[in-house]
Amino acid sequence: MATGMVTAEAPPAGRGQAAAAEPLLAAADIVKVFGKLTALNGAYLTVAPNEFHGLIGPNGSGKSTLMKCVAGAETPTTGSVRFDGRDITAASPAERARAGLSLKFQITSVLPALTLYDNILLALQARTSLAGLVFSRTRGVLHDRVMGMLEQFRLADRAGEPASALSHGQQQWLEIAMALAPEPKLLLLDEPTGGMSLEERRVTGELLQPIRAHCSLVIVEHDLDFIRDICDRLTVLDQGSVLDSGTVQHIQASPQVQEVYLRRA
Amino acid sequence: MANETVSPEALPRASSAAPAKARRVLPIIEIVVLAIALVVPFVLEDYLTIFATRVLILALFALSFDLVWGYGGIMSFGQALFFGCAGYGVALLGRDLDVTSILLVLPAATLIGLTAALLIGGFLLLGRNPASVIFVSLGTLTGSYAADRLARGWYYLGGQNGIPSIPPMSLGQHDIVEGLEFYYLALGILIVCYLLCRFLVRSQFGLALTGLRENEARITFFGYQVQHLKAIVFALGGAIAGLSGGLYAFHEGFVWPNILGVVFSTQVVLYVLFGGSGTLIGAIIGAVVIEAASFWLSNTFQEIWPIILGVLLLLVIMFRPAGLISLIVSERERVGSFGQPGRRGR
Ligand SMILES: Nc1ncnc2c1ncn2[C@@H]1O[C@H](COP(=O)(O)OP(=O)(O)OP(=O)(O)O)[C@@H](O)[C@H]1O
Ligand SMILES: [Mg+2]
Numbered sequence: 139m140a141t142g143m144v145t146a147e148a149p150p151a152g153r154g155q156a157a158a159a160e161p162l163l164a165a166a167d168i169v170k171v172f173g174k175l176t177a178l179n180g181a182y183l184t185v186a187p188n189e190f191h192g193l194i195g196p197n198g199s200g201k202s203t204l205m206k207c208v209a210g211a212e213t214p215t216t217g218s219v220r221f222d223g224r225d226i227t228a229a230s231p232a233e234r235a236r237a238g239l240s241l242k243f244q245i246t247s248v249l250p251a252l253t254l255y256d257n258i259l260l261a262l263q264a265r266t267s268l269a270g271l272v273f274s275r276t277r278g279v280l281h282d283r284v285m286g287m288l289e290q291f292r293l294a295d296r297a298g299e300p301a302s303a304l305s306h307g308q309q310q311w312l313e314i315a316m317a318l319a320p321e322p323k324l325l326l327l328d329e330p331t332g333g334m335s336l337e338e339r340r341v342t343g344e345l346l347q348p349i350r351a352h353c354s355l356v357i358v359e360h361d362l363d364f365i366r367d368i369c370d371r372l373t374v375l376d377q378g379s380v381l382d383s384g385t386v387q388h389i390q391a392s393p394q395v396q397e398v399y400l401r402r403a
Numbered sequence: 404m405a406n407e408t409v410s411p412e413a414l415p416r417a418s419s420a421a422p423a424k425a426r427r428v429l430p431i432i433e434i435v436v437l438a439i440a441l442v443v444p445f446v447l448e449d450y451l452t453i454f455a456t457r458v459l460i461l462a463l464f465a466l467s468f469d470l471v472w473g474y475g476g477i478m479s480f481g482q483a484l485f486f487g488c489a490g491y492g493v494a495l496l497g498r499d500l501d502v503t504s505i506l507l508v509l510p511a512a513t514l515i516g517l518t519a520a521l522l523i524g525g526f527l528l529l530g531r532n533p534a535s536v537i538f539v540s541l542g543t544l545t546g547s548y549a550a551d552r553l554a555r556g557w558y559y560l561g562g563q564n565g566i567p568s569i570p571p572m573s574l575g576q577h578d579i580v581e582g583l584e585f586y587y588l589a590l591g592i593l594i595v596c597y598l599l600c601r602f603l604v605r606s607q608f609g610l611a612l613t614g615l616r617e618n619e620a621r622i623t624f625f626g627y628q629v630q631h632l633k634a635i636v637f638a639l640g641g642a643i644a645g646l647s648g649g650l651y652a653f654h655e656g657f658v659w660p661n662i663l664g665v666v667f668s669t670q671v672v673l674y675v676l677f678g679g680s681g682t683l684i685g686a687i688i689g690a691v692v693i694e695a696a697s698f699w700l701s702n703t704f705q706e707i708w709p710i711i712l713g714v715l716l717l718l719v720i721m722f723r724p725a726g727l728i729s730l731i732v733s734e735r736e737r738v739g740s741f742g743q744p745g746r747r748g749r
Contacts, residue, residue, distance in 0.1 A: 209624060235626030247621045249614060251734065255744045260614045263607050264625035268635070271608040277742060284742060297744030300735060320625065 160223060162187045162354050163208065163324055168217035170203050170378075177203045178214070179378040183356065185324065190346075190355045192365040192386075195375035196398065201358045202244050204375065205326050208356070209241045210234045222323055236265065240322035242313045244329050244358075250302035254293055254312055257301050258284045261316040283319065291315040291345060307334040311345065318349060325349065327357045331364060343368050366390075374398070428731055433684050437594070444586050453581045458694045459589040460650045463596060465674040465690040466683060467643035472672075473680030474604050475636035476616040477528070478540040481547030482644055482671050484523070485516040487663030488550065489645035490652040494566040497653075503573045509592075509649050516645015517638055524637035529630050533619070544665060551664035565659030572653040581654055589650055593687075596643055600683055603639075610741040612636065616681075677719055679726025682737055688727060 163185040170178040178200045185191045193201050206212040208219055210231035218227045226234055248257055262283060266276045288294040291311045296304070301312055310330055317325055331339045339361065346355065346368060359365045365372065366386055373383040374395050382392045389395055440459070444452045464486055471479045489512035496502040496511060527542040528534055534542075554560050561567070571578040579585055603609060614622040615632055623629050652658045661667055671690075678689020696715065700708035723729055725737070 211620075211624070231623045232626050232628055235624055241624060243621075247618055249617045249621070251617055251738045252610075252613060253740050253742075253744070256610055256613075256741045259607070259742045260610055260622065261625050263610070264622070264627050266607065268608070268631075271611055272603065272606055274606045274608075277607055281742065281745075285744070298740065300738075316625075
C-alpha cells in the first residue's frame with residue numbers, strides 16, 4: 139500500500155529520479171508496543187528522494203516513536219523499514235547513520251561542554267577510520283566543511299564558544315547543523331523549532347530550504363503554518379495509526395484530518 | 404594542542420560574558436610537576452628515593468585508570484587485575500625461566516595487561532547491548548576479586564605469601580636495582596606513557612571519546628562504533644596497568660595476592676578521583692599526594708592516620724567532585740578544544 143501511494147503521485151522535486159523509482163524511505167506496517175501501550179499500530183511513512191515530508195498529529199500520537207523506529211533508536215515490534223534500497227529493519231543506529239540517515243531528537247542533545255566547532259567536527263568525523271582518528275588525519279581536511287556548516291547556520295562567529303553558551307534556539311540550529319554535516323540522504327527532525335521565537339522559526343525554514351538539493355527531510359512539527367510552508371507532503375498520525383498521507387492540499391481537504399484537529403482544538 | 408597557545412596581550416579579562424580564551428594552566432602544571440620529578444632524587448635521602456620510585460610506578464598505574472574512566476567513561480573497578488597479572492607474569496618469568504632482561508620483561512608485562520584487558524573488555528563491553536556502568540564495574544570488580552582468591556589458593560603462585568625474591572631486572576650484564584637508576588627508569592617510562600596518552604586524548608580519537616563520555620547515546624547516531632572505541636581504550640588502559648605492574652614486581656622484588664585484589668583496585672580509583680579524573684596530570688598528582696600523605700601521616704600519627712586520610716579524601720570528593728586539579732583548572736580547559744575555529748579556506 140505504501141509504495142502504491144508514491145507511484146500514484148510523483149514526488150514534486152524528483153531531480154533526475156525516475157518517476158517510478160523506489161522511495162528513499164519506506165517504513166511499512168510499523169507496530170510498536172511499550173508494555174501494555176501500543177504506541178504505533180500499523181503506521182507507515184514513505185518519503186521520496188528530495189522530498190520534504192511533514193509528520194503531524196496530536197500529542198502522544200506516536201510521531202517521535204515512528205521517527206525513532208526509522209533511526210534505530212527503537213526497534214519496531216513488527217514491521218519493516220527500507221532505506222535507499224536496503225532493508226534496515228534490524229540495522230544498528232551506527233549502520234543506519236553510515237547508510238545516510240541522520241536525525242535530531244526531540245530533546246536537544248548537543249554536547250554542551252564542547253565548542254560549537256568540535257560539536258560539528260564530532261559529527262563529521264564519524265566516518266573517519268580509527269587510524270585516521272588517532273593520528274588526526276582528517277582534522278585539516280574537514281576544517282572548511284566545519285566552518286561552512288557553522289556559517290550556513292549563522293554560528294561561525296561563535297565557533298570557539300562552548301555549546302552551553304548558546305540560546306535554546308541556537309542550540310537547535312547547532313544540532314541541525316550537526317545532523318546535516320555528514321551530508322545525509324535523509325534528515326529526520328523532531329520538533330526543531332520547539333522553544334524558538336517567531337523570527338527564529340522563520341529563519342529555520344530559510345535555513346532548511348537549500349538542503350532540498352541533496353537530501354530528503356522528515357519533520358515533526360506542531361506549527362502547522364511552518365509545516366505548510368516548507369513541506370511537499372504530509373502524513374497525519376492519530377493514536378498510532380496513519381489517518382491520511384498525501385500532498386499538503388490533499389491533507390488540508392481531508393475531512394478525517396479536519397475532524398481530528400477540530401476535535402482537539 | 405601546543406600550537407594554540409594564546410599570546411598574553413590577546414587575553415581579555417576572562418569573564419562569563421566573554422569566555423573566548425581563558426588562560427591555559429595545564430601546560431604550566433605539567434612543566435612544574437616534571438621539574439619537581441626531575442630533581443627529587445637529589446633532594447631526598449636514598450630511602451626516600453626508593454619510596455618516590457614506588458610512587459612513580461603507582462602514578463603510572465593511576466594514569467591507566469584515568470584513561471579508562473576519565474576519558475573512556477568505563478568504570479573499571481578491577482584495574483589491579485591487569486597490574487597484578489602482569490606482576491605475577493614477570494615474576495614467574497624471572498623465577499622459573501631466568502628471564503630478567505628489561506627488553507623482554509617490560510614488553511611482556513605490557514602484553515599480559517593488554518591481553519587480559521582485551522579478554523575481559525571483549526566479554527564485558529562487546530555484548531549485543533551496550534553495557535551499563537554498573538555491569539562493567541561489577542564485572543571488573545569480580546575479575547579482580549577472583550584473581551586475588553585464585554592467587555591465594557594456588558601453590559604454584561606462592562599462595563598467601565606470593566612470590567618472594569624475584570631476581571633484579573637486567574640490561575645485558577647490568578642489574579637495574581632500586582635507587583637512582585630505577586627512579587629515572589620509572590620516570591622515563593611514565594613520561595613516555597604520559598605523552599602517548601596526551602597525544603591520544605587530544606587527537607580526533609580523543610574528541611570521539613569526549614562525545615562518548617558526554618552523550619554516548621547521541622554519538623551512536625552519528626555512526627560511531629561506540630563499543631569498539633570503548634574496547635580500545637580499555638585495552639590500552641590494561642596495557643599501561645600491566646607495564647606498571649611489571650615495573651612494580653621488579654622494584655619491590657616480590658609480588659603477593661594483594662596487588663591483584665579489590666583493595667588495590669579501589670586505591671587507584673581514589674588516586675584519580677582525588678587528583679581529578681579527565682586530566683592526565685590530575686591522576687599523577689592524586690597518586691603522589693595520597694601516597695605522600697599516607698607516608699607522612701603513618702609516621703606522624705601512627706594510630707589514627709587511616710582515619711585522617713579517609714576524612715581528607717572524603718572532603719575532596721564531596722566538595723571538589725572534579726578533584727584537586729579543579730581548584731586551578733577550569734572545566735572548559737579540562738575538556739579543551741580539538742579543532743581550531745578560524746576562517747575558511749586557509
Ligand atoms: N520508551 C517509552 N516507554 C513507554 N511508553 C512510551 C515510550 N516512548 C513513548 N511512549 C508512549 O508512546 C506514545 C507515543 O509517544 P510519542 O513520543 O511517539 O508521541 P508524540 O507523537 O511524539 O508526542 P509529542 O507530540 O508529545 O511529542 C505516548 O503515549 C508515550 O507515552
Ligand atoms: Mg514527540
